[in-house]
Amino acid sequence: MNFFSKETKTALQAKEAALQLAFAPVAFQATRALRNLGILKIISDAGRAGISLEDIVAQLTLSKYAVRVLLEAGLGIELLLVNDKKYTLSKMGYFIEYDELTRINMDFTQDICYRGMDHLEEALITGKPAGLRELGPWETIYPGLSLLPPDIGKSWFDFDHYYSDIAYPQVLPVVFASKPRQLLELGGNTGKWALACTGYDPDVQVTILDLPGQMGIATQKIKAAGLEHRVSFFTTDVLNENLPFPDGKFDAIWMSQFLDCFSEAQIIAILQRCMASLADGGRIYILEPFWDRQVFKSAAYCLQQTSLYFTAMANGNSQMYHSDDLIACITAAGLTVISQNDQMGMSYTLLQCVIK
Known part of the structure; x- marks a missing residue:
């Protein structure tokens, strides 16, 4: 590019x-x-x-x-x-x-970002999501997602899922090539990835790790599918290093458009805690849209502007990363990237990582 x-x-x-x-x-x-x-x-x-x-x-x-x-x-x-x-x-x-993609982007900009962007300069100066006060009284947007009015919440979830969901058919064969029996998903959201995994492999057991407030929709989806015996839930705050991750038993750990929700220091800390939850020979899979690896200039533009949503609205300290910056975090955490595929879905990159 x-x-x-x-x-x-x-x-x-x-x-x-x-x-x-x-x-x-x-x-x-x-x-x-x-x-x-x-x-x-x-x-x-x-x-x-x-x-x-x-x-x-x-x-x-x-x-x-x-x-x-x-x-x-x-x-x-x-x-x-x-x-x-x-x-x-x-x-x-x-x-x-x-165009569905254009509609989703416009609705997200209007319902989630528009009023809050008036506080962008304050957010840049303070390192806090100053525009979030336009949506609710939370320190970050994530505890408030399940509390947003339905139409506004729909705009957020439509935006969040449209891009990554398209990649699932291409990603699943890669993740399951090594036949993982236990898979941990960080940031389960509405449970779509867990449902995709259980549909793809009849033997895999999935654990969703997320904030308590984020588990509601996923729990409903899993129950409706009758998959309580194959999908379990682990509630925690990944930013609280005093709270443990599940014990080390997972063959695969999955993160889709998750690490862009955190600062570089937070990413390193999260990855280090993930390593403690990996079984011997386990792999960490990271699916991210890197702005520097896009085929179209308009895609890079959209990702660059989305970074300012994180600045003003989400948390004040994260972004849609350049691939070099995120891979540097992976290396600093003690992991090695053994595979990179830039052809997933709408120019997503799938990174496969193992412990050094």
Whole structure:
């Protein structure tokens, strides 16, 4: 990846981009309004022939003024095209309306990040998630996830799972190539990985380690699947080094998009405690999206901006890491990376690690 090593814009293009960025929060909300109020869908349904302002207004309960200012903003944002006073969707407008990935990212930005980002500078100065007060009275976001209003919680979980879940079909054969009988998952969330494992291998026993407040959804999912005899739960706070991990018996330890929730010092401490829970010959599997290993520049961009969610909203001290930085933590903990695969799901990397 060599996206960030040289200038790609002329001076005029750079100034245009700077001006667009200056109005980016306004453009974001205008885009959401065009989508949520149904205007993009109406224009899409009109097809190539397009549709006039008056005909759009006739299908809505909005005033002509409201529709007009949104349409004109949509032209500037490049969501729309207009010819002979008939509006059609641009390619970007199409993706805003129909692309699931774009919708998930926008909903996450709005529901989880938008208000809190006003406190980003404070978070950077203090090392605390200063924007989290916009969601609830927690020191980090994780104890509060199960307490968020359903629609806001859905935006968080949709964002969290969309990327990593796609990688599961490719990851499972790698993890189970060594036939692990006991697998420990750090950060079980809604239990999707545990269910995938038990579905893939009829003999594996899975233990989910997570915060008490995070276990509720996973417990319900496991019970509904009738898998209580194969999936167990271990509640603890991984940041409290006085609280033990399960005893050393696990053939595999799994972490999917988990270590990016912690600072480098915390990652090292967590990995060292994981080592004590490994059986002889056991392996630690780490699935992460590294921004420096992305195929597309837009993917790297999304990950870089997601880092600021961790800064302002999640915990104040973690990020979506450059691969060199996370691998340095793995090495410092006393582990060796024996395999790296960058082709998992949407440009995820799977690291296999063993004790040195």
